Amino acid sequence: MKKVLLKGGMLISKADGFHEDKKDILIEDGKIASIEDHIEPEADTEVIDVTGSYVSAGFIDCHVHVYHKAHLGVPADLIGVDKGVTTVIDAGSAGPGNIRDFIDTDIKNSKTRIYSAMHYATDGLIDPPEADDESKYDLELGKKAYAENKEHIVAIKERASQSCVGDLGIVSIRAGKKLAKELGLPVMVHIGHMPPTIEDVLDTMEEGDVITHAFHGKDNNLFDNGKIKPQTQAARDRGVLFDIGHGKDSFNFETGKLAKSLGFYPDIISTDLHSISWLGPVYSLPVTMDKFLALGYSLEDCVDKVTAAPARIYKLPGLGHIRKGDKADFTVFTVTKGHYVFMDANKNVLEGTESIEVELALKEGEIVMKRELKPLEIKVIDELKSRDEWTPADFEKYGDDLRDVLILMRDRNVFFEEGNLLAFTNHVMTLFRRLETGEKVDALDESILEEINYKAMEVAKELVSRYASKYGEADMTELVLLAIHIQTAQEQFEESLKH
DSSP: OOEEEEEEEEEEEGGGTEEEEEEEEEEETTEEEEEESOOOOOTTEEEEEOTTSEEEEOEEEEEEOOOTTSTTOOOHHHHTGGGTEEEEEEESSSOTTTHHHHIIIIITTOSSEEEEEEESBTTTTSSSSOSSSGGGBOHHHHHHHHHHHGGGEEEEEEEESHHHHGGGTHHHHHHHHHHHHHHTOOEEEEEOSSSSOHHHHHHTOOTTOEEESTTOOSSSSSEETTEEOHHHHHHHHTTOEEBOOOTTTSOOHHHHHHHHHTTOOOSBOOOOBOTTTTTTTOOOHHHHHHHHHHTTOOHHHHHHTTTHHHHHHTTOTTOSOOOTTSBOOEEEEEEEEEEEEEEOTTSOEEEEEEEEEEEEEEETTEEEEESSOOHHHHHHHHHHHTSTTOOHHHHHHHHHHHHHHHHHHHHTTOOOOHHHHHHHHHHHHHHHHHHHHTOOOOOOOGGGGGGSOHHHHHHHHHHHHHHHHHHOOOOHHHHHHHHHHHHHHHHHHHHHHHO
């Protein structure tokens, strides 16, 4: 019987009555065995000291795309456990015709726990538009797929957007709802451009159903002239739920501010991470939570909306809570203070003062993520240390910040091949030294700016802003040089995923 003791963490779970309470948690065989002010470890117990860190139930991201054969799919572990997220729900990448393949290839082979909001369209998101013709969905096939795989399926996904349902509009959406109702599952409904109208979509929805992309900036939305639409309020009153689903084009800060001012709060915070959104502006669930901290939501509320709330809404057994007998999934994190600049799906900017940094994640008592350098990063740093241009004093001065930069790159889904990582690491050390001494580099031809994508530039700006108060401000040339490294890594990694 394996025993693990989390020692001295500040438990945060509004649903379970923990408000940053310092407690010890004993884990036995992957489940929570005891929660006490003090637990004395036995000889065979692994002790993990988490003093000074927050301990929450394992984060749950209930809108991602991780089926590798679908056009939006990304590897589950890169956006799941590697970011401190122990459980994800794939939002309709697979349908009845390929759900078994998704289970066998991705769900069973990922460290991250994956559930499916199965699409009602037969092939899911393999070849959109997926539901613009009635021949593309078969409700009887959907029932059969659910009966054979129900332990993996927690909802039915619909995309209520013209690009997905075409001229069928609400007719297609009603078909998906009919399947969900017969199976006793909630629908997760993506809202986008008309048709169908948001009013028609809301009219199909019942208690427990979920609108995702609830705070986008498109015309077909939940609000009108600064007020909550009557159909929106009526849906909430009868128990329809509202999820963020950030994505590449589905979360707008101004809509978020309006909703908050009207007291219309999201029930769930999720990312809609996929192959287009994960390199920015979304990056991860913790970064999406940071944006809600910047909008004025409390840390307790943000944590609740990625733990207990999605676990309750999608009926995820043993998850989302810190309770004796539940699965020992935990996300251990700190909240750093500083000046942070965030971007929404429409390139609007929001400034914040806090950022969640995940230190550790456990899934059923096993460590699945730790905030530390990877072997390749250690190897590259050791190679730099052997070079004549760098002294032990340099690494004493810049080493900790260099470590943090390399971890930040992974947090922003920037993954380097070995040669490029060495060049980037050397560049960062050189940058710190130039900023500190005031040395300038020659200006670049302005035409190169046209070749830099905004996602790479956004990461470069974030990097230098974190160290501006320590080393000095970086000019545009320095930003471009950094962005070139970052963009090259992004492009090479995206290409590697295709193969």
